[in-house]
Amino acid sequence: MSSNRESRDDAAECELTILMPCLNEAETLATCIVKANDSLKNLGINGEVLIADNGSTDGSQEIARSLGARVVQVERKGYGNALMRGIATARGKYVIMGDSDDSYDFTNLGPFVDKLRNGYDLVMGNRFLGGIQPGAMPNLHRYLGNPVLTAIGRLFFKSPSGDFHCGLRGFNRAAMLGLDLRTTGMEFASEMVVKSTLHNLRITEVPTTLQPDGRSRPPHLRSWRDGWKHLRFLMLYSPRWLFLYPGLLLMGVGLVVGLLLLQGPIFIGGLGFDAQTLLYAAAAIVLGFQAIAFGVFTKVFAISEGLLPEDPKLSVTSIKLNLEKGLILGAVLIITGLVCSVYSVLTWKQSHFGILDPARTLRIIIPAITALIIGVQIVFSSLFLSVLGLRRR
Secondary structure, rough: HHHHHHHHHHHHHHHHEEEEOOOOOOOOOHHHHHHHHHHHHOHHHHHHEEEEEEOOOOOOOHOOOOOOOEEEEEOOOOOHHHHHHHHHHOOOOOEOOOOOOOOOOOOHHHHHHEEEOOOOEEEEHHHHHEEEEEOOHHHHHHHHHHHHHHHHHHHHHHHOOOEEEEEEEEEEHHHHOOOOOOOOOOOHHHHHHHHHHHHHOOOEEOOOEEEEHHHHHHHHOHHHHHHHHHHHHHHHHHHHHHHHHHHHHHHHHHHHHHHHHHHHOEEEEEEEEEEEHHHHHHHHHHHHHHHHHHHHHHHHHHHHOOOOOOOHHHHHHHHHHHHHHHHHHHHHHHHHHHHHHHHHHHHHHOOOOOOHHHHHHHHHHHHHHHHHHHHHHHHHHHHHHHHHHHOOO
């Protein structure tokens, strides 16, 4: 009974957990743990070193325990799984995580601790500000992968981080647990930054250095596979950029081209555009609307599942109001399409149902069909959106 009470007291007094995911890191793990323990001692912090072991078979667990580190076994494979388990079992109020390959500087954790004590929820390391030693990062990652993915993350989510994938970062444990992080692989690094930004956590960064890791084997990271996972995650977490903006662009181009062609053929230099091009413009409008609808559906579903934070524009009340507006707008477009269709039939009747000029009649038929399709889609989309809204708490 007393040992359990002492364990709880230690957890209550622990300020900082230095968390390292581990999978067969026997070559470098001891060096990292020694540096981390020295850092805790030099900073005068009551803390712990926690190893989230993901199934090592090289004796990494015994090495960690012999140096005073606590080891938690994580059965489910994956970088994200290891870190989520480690965060859940950490005893510290703050957590600083870093890879156990001796590439990150565990001897200089003071700037992270200072920022955390000043109230920041997430403190990112920035290797591009602190310095990357020769051979520490492949050129593909240094000049293409990291800059491109970081730029996309900053554009999509307005994140302040200048190094999205730095593995050395500190955070308030309670704040991070509140984000309900879910990704199990390398994209966990992106999810942490994205969700912290979307939930308006206080984020800052400090310079940190990167040195060549001390392993004799290749790293677990696979450049193209893991790079695609990060990019896919960024796109899926931003329905605006994945669906909404492309849809608006398609609809805008289709509407402009369609309105111009409704007045007659257009000639640009030696090229002539007529009713056939009008058909493609109508297709762009339809596809654009579908993309916009998918964007709205995706965001409502993501909010209902807790993947994205609440949006007042997509509250249950607004969805109910939009249902009524959607049904009215859809009905107007359907009626417009039917009226245009009847008019085209009457025009055909005037020619005794004979052969008509396609360029002339298509300028009536294509807008009519487009209005019918968009009208029906708006009605169905409004109803489906209401069904999605029912699932929300």
